[in-house]
Amino acid sequence: MTSAGELLHRYSGAMVQVFGQPQLVLASGHGCWVTDVDGKRYLDLLSGIAVNALGHGHPALVQAVTKQAEQAIHISNFFTSEPAVLLAERLLTLAQAPAGSGVFFANSGAEAIEAAIKLSRRTGRSRLIALESSFHGRTTGALALTHKAAYREPFEPLIPEVTFVPPDDADALRAAVDDTTAALFIEPIQGEAGVRELSADYLRLARELTSRHGALLVFDEIQTGIGRTGHWFAHQAADVLPDAMTLAKGLAGGVPIGALVTFGGDVTTLLGAGHHGSTFGGNPLACAAGLAVLDTIEREDLLGNARTVGALLDTLAVPGVSTTRGRGLLRAIELSGIPAPAAMAAAREAGFIVNAVTPTALRLAPPLILTQAELQTFIDALPEILGVAAGPA
Known part of the structure; x- marks a missing residue:
């Protein structure tokens, strides 16, 4: 498969540059995870900006689209x-x-x-x-x-x-x-x-x-x-x-x-x-x-899942986080003294896709199928992510 570097270079020569330089070149996805063309996996906590409600490759959606495409x-x-x-x-x-x-x-x-x-x-x-x-x-x-x-x-x-x-x-x-x-x-x-x-x-x-x-x-x-x-x-x-x-x-x-x-x-x-x-x-x-x-x-009672899984962020106690807000699986993590773009980049390096929605806040809008265990991996990694984003003490 063509490398990310080569594809990004070709992107800049073929696309109207309204989005700037893409962060990644993604190749595939399964559930709440995506893989880039270089083979690195990421937990997708943005789901195409609140689009991939069932995550990636959900059998029910694949079957429905396949059946309808045949008709x-x-x-x-x-x-x-x-x-x-x-x-x-x-x-x-x-x-x-x-x-x-x-x-x-x-x-x-x-x-x-x-x-x-x-x-x-x-x-x-x-x-x-x-x-x-x-x-x-x-x-x-x-x-x-x-x-x-x-x-x-x-x-x-x-x-x-x-x-x-x-x-x-x-x-x-x-x-x-x-x-x-x-x-x-x-x-x-x-x-x-x-x-x-x-x-x-x-x-x-x-x-x-x-x-x-x-x-x-x-x-x-x-x-x-x-x-x-x-x-x-x-x-x-x-x-x-x-x-x-x-x-x-x-x-x-x-x-x-x-x-x-x-x-x-x-x-x-x-x-x-x-x-x-x-x-x-x-x-x-x-x-x-x-x-x-x-x-x-x-x-699959994904309304209930959104409430249950999202509640893990209600009491997030991590250095560098001033507050969290939102409802269900539409959430923001407000940072204190740490630039959100730097935190987003550090999260990406650590294998998590989030969005710096404002200069001080990260937005999470993951698939509605996200599990508590999957979100906990991000919560566990967040102190190190924010430490990297904060830079040298």
Whole structure:
């Protein structure tokens, strides 16, 4: 097999450099472990940024994709398929969506957000509200809702009339939502901000204010959905029902898919024939993969596993760690005096894949099949990892 060094050199000559230099060249994966082209194994505690919900090579997902590939991979949006209908019905049931609700399938989280923006336009209003520190995607519509200046500024002007408010600030939210608001977009846990969870009271206030002013409440569950937090969807812990929800990442376990879920007939009928579309969206292969993921999460009680395994990080007592936060298997380890990028590099050298999500925090979003024993190997190695990252005393 070609070496990592050679492949990385060829990468720099063949790829648009939007990602910079890749950290590794991976060749294969099994369970929660991946192997690079030079034969080194790593415990994957990031799972493709919360995508590989069943880890790598899970038999249920492999069998579902193989079977569907033998039947039909793509049929276009002129037609539908049994996997698409079944997956839509299953999502509506898991979301506890009322009669008249619906699903639009896309290919990514950003596309799901774009669909939600178009949904909001159909209210007859155009003003959108998002939160500071938000991340909703890189396409131009989604980027308008993403707060980070470094992502936004090279591509301005973006969609106008977007107001950003501080997260978990009730007074600021009350001041922002009014009768001109089309939609409020919220991540129940802000992943790219460093895994920062919004309070249940804040989510309930968001529901109250948007209902009072006739605006749509959109929960971005792209990273937090599909069991990652120990609930099917993170907002369910607050017992709040949105008007719309966006999904992607873990939904098909690594096969590209996105979804907009609309709640209730008044919202669902805002989009009609010709208002939106996707050539690849809802293809039978992706939907069959999605069904396999949902079936496996339920059959193997991976919601319970996410809660049980993630709880090992609740009381992490390691020098150099100031605190941990998050829910289920979406976690952040906040460091004290140690740069997160250095800790990420040291972890990688030690055989663990994690993400320096902020300059001071490591993000963990491992497969939902991760065992306590596997996570304990990382916890045991963490003191040495942080010692290396801290440098000479």
